[in-house]
Amino acid sequence: MSDYAVVNPATGETLATYPTLADDAVEAVIAGADAAFRTWRDTPVAERAARIRRVAELHRERRDELAAIIVREMGKPLAAALGEVDFAADITEYYADNAERVTGDQPIDILGEGTAVIRRTPLGVLLGIMPWNFPYYQVARFAAPNIVVGNTILLKHAPQCPESAAAIAKMYDDAGLEGVYTNVYATNDQAATIIADRRVQGVSVTGSERAGAAVAEIAGRNLKKVALELGGSDPFILLSTDDLDGAVQAAVDARLDNTGQSCNAAKRFIVQEGLYDAFLEKFTAAMTAAKVGDPFADDTDLGPLSSLTAAERLGAQVDKAVSQGARLVAGGTRDGAYYAPTVLADVTSDMDAYREEFFGPVGVVYKVADEDEAVKVANDTPFGLGSYVFTTDEQQAERVANKIDAGMVYVNVVLADSPELPFGGVKRSGTGREMGLLAADEFVNKKLIRIGA
Numbered sequence: 001m002s003d004y005a006v007v008n009p010a011t012g013e014t015l016a017t018y019p020t021l022a023d024d025a026v027e028a029v030i031a032g033a034d035a036a037f038r039t040w041r042d043t044p045v046a047e048r049a050a051r052i053r054r055v056a057e058l059h060r061e062r063r064d065e066l067a068a069i070i071v072r073e074m075g076k077p078l079a080a081a082l083g084e085v086d087f088a089a090d091i092t093e094y095y096a097d098n099a100e101r102v103t104g105d106q107p108i109d110i111l112g113e114g115t116a117v118i119r120r121t122p123l124g125v126l127l128g129i130m131p132w133n134f135p136y137y138q139v140a141r142f143a144a145p146n147i148v149v150g151n152t153i154l155l156k157h158a159p160q161c162p163e164s165a166a167a168i169a170k171m172y173d174d175a176g177l178e179g180v181y182t183n184v185y186a187t188n189d190q191a192a193t194i195i196a197d198r199r200v201q202g203v204s205v206t207g208s209e210r211a212g213a214a215v216a217e218i219a220g221r222n223l224k225k226v227a228l229e230l231g232g233s234d235p236f237i238l239l240s241t242d243d244l245d246g247a248v249q250a251a252v253d254a255r256l257d258n259t260g261q262s263c264n265a266a267k268r269f270i271v272q273e274g275l276y277d278a279f280l281e282k283f284t285a286a287m288t289a290a291k292v293g294d295p296f297a298d299d300t301d302l303g304p305l306s307s308l309t310a311a312e313r314l315g316a317q318v319d320k321a322v323s324q325g326a327r328l329v330a331g332g333t334r335d336g337a338y339y340a341p342t343v344l345a346d347v348t349s350d351m352d353a354y355r356e357e358f359f360g361p362v363g364v365v366y367k368v369a370d371e372d373e374a375v376k377v378a379n380d381t382p383f384g385l386g387s388y389v390f391t392t393d394e395q396q397a398e399r400v401a402n403k404i405d406a407g408m409v410y411v412n413v414v415l416a417d418s419p420e421l422p423f424g425g426v427k428r429s430g431t432g433r434e435m436g437l438l439a440a441d442e443f444v445n446k447k448l449i450r451i452g453a
Contacts, residue, residue: 036179049099113453122150227432232385
């Protein structure tokens with residue numbers, strides 16, 4: 001059976017399979033993207049922007065159809081699926097709106113006579129390797145800026161997202177970008193071949209640490225630019241509040257978004273000891289009140305995890321944490337691919353759970369004495385993607401934000417991602433940035449042009 005298949009995690013039913021790329025077709029795919037680049041790089045920026053704008057419009061026109069696909073593929077609740085399609089459209093439109101800005105020359109004030117500019121020129125064919133947890137959003141934030149700057153895209157989507165992958169490719173084709181954007185149902189070995197090919201200039205990966213390390217190794221051997229957006233175990237630090245119920249709700253929202261399957265979801269809740277007991281009680285009540293059910297139902301908060309394997313893996317992590325001494329405050333049960341909202345406490349630094357990422361609806365709550373201990377616990381992780389700080393003290397917010405080792409810090413707000421805000425991390429959470437203006441700088445030649453007097 002093909003590696004690419006739609007398996008509904010809510011039922012376990014295989015709905016469709018898709019054939020992988022034949023080995024002898026890899027050369028043709030690369031050659032097609034390279035040939036398209038020779039023309040696309042010289043296409044006027046305004047025309048590039050117009051075609052990308054049409055992709056955004058097609059997301060909105062096909063919103064219901066696109067959302068239903070990912071509910072079937074990976075169990076995302078329908079309301080969240082609709083929201084993801086909207087966000088992908090917004091991101092795509094952002095780069096159409098800012099096409100002149102991200103491709104324009106950057107003058108340099110020189111010491112001598114004459115002029116100098118930095119001119120951003122495209123690199124060529126890029127390979128994107130995308131994950132299953134946000135099938136449209138992840139592709140939009142990689143493909144849209146790179147197509148606007150003049151690169152062409154080969155897109156290897158997650159094996160469990162072949163239907164959404166085809167739907168995305170159809171939108172790009174219908175927007176007049178056939179060849180500029182090409183979907184490939186490639187195997188891992190074929191992806192390695194694509195990365196190594198001299199015509200391919202870079203690769204972007206969103207996924208696990210293991211996948212990122214494997215791709216980066218191949219890219220390094222072949223001297224290719226690589227951007228990595230990997231795992232996260234983001235801290236949610238609560239130091240003071242004049243609205244504990246609001247802070248708790250923010251914590252729950254940040255943990256349960258996408259059924260807890262988000263790299264930058266809050267996963268470790270680090271609470272000042274004076275607030276700890278009340279927070280833990282309210283947080284547990286709110287977590288367990290979340291409605292788990294049919295992802296197509298209007299009142300469902302949490303659907304199944306992306307697969308039975310994912311749910312089994314999460315359950316094994318929780319069981320190990322408890323066996324090592326963690327306290328199971330609530331949850332810890334599984335029904336097929338569904339996993340109950342779970343709260344753990346009393347996790348210590350000698351447990352595996354202290355440094356692992358829980359990719360599902362599991363929150364770990366820590367008690368700390370003060371700001372310094374909160375920062376220490378927050379930074380004591382191999383990850384460094386996002387972070388959240390809740391405090392009523394503005395100066396404290398600035399201090400803590402400066403001390404946290406992460407690519408992003410959100411103060412007194414959650415779920416505030418936006419097309420203009422760069423996304424990315426440090427340490428084992430990856431390298432590079434997506435979204436915002438920085439995304440368009442990842443795969444360009446920042447060419448110096450110096451002209452004498």
